[in-house]
Amino acid sequence: MRKIILFIHSTLNGVVTGDPSEDKTDWAAWRNSAGIEEGSQYLLNIFETADTILLGRGTYEDLSRKWPNTRGSGLGDKINNAHKLVVTSTCPHENLKWGEFEAPKQLTGSNIEEQIKDLKNGDGGDIVIFGSPTLVRSLANANLIDEYQIVMHPVVVNVGEHLFDNLKEQKEFHLVDTKTLKVGSLLVTYRPATA
Secondary structure: OOOEEEEEEEEOOOEOOOOOOOOOOOOOOOOOHHHHHHHHHHHHHHOOOEEEEEEEHHHHHHHHHHHHHOOOOHHHHHHHHOEEEEEOOOOOHHHOOEOEEOOOEEEOOOOHHHHHHHHHHOOOOEEEEEOOHHHHHHHHHOOOOOEEEEEEEOOOOOOOOEOOOOOOOOOOEEEEEEEEOOOOOEEEEEEEOOO
């Protein structure tokens, strides 16, 4: 069975977006650039088993403007050549592009959870989500995320969305691994306690 792995950057107080009154996909205001570089190596490691990226619509639109221009780096090549899945109900498929790379498959309708369960049971490598906090919350509520890799940066902020806002019930996790990054950030890996 394919796993769904979340990889996301977070503040110490759980904020994973930029300021919603500006561009919430731009979390550059609080990120630690050295931690981003080191964390990117761990994201690259996920692509040893993953061949598909699952994104929400807002994160997809943001990343599709940036990543297709990133060439010649190991992570850029992996991201650009991976299969893309975008959960959206507002944009026709033909309008979703990823530069000159393979266009994404659109997941839409009232049965997104069932579609994602079918993907997990299908052929292929693991599926990685990075960013997409609204989608992450939905999948966490449905118990569809198999592993959470969170880079926690040593900063707290007073604006932005928290990763686990609006969960339907308490979720418990097992700690799988922790890594201290050179800049004081931590990469923590959790799996659901029920898995």
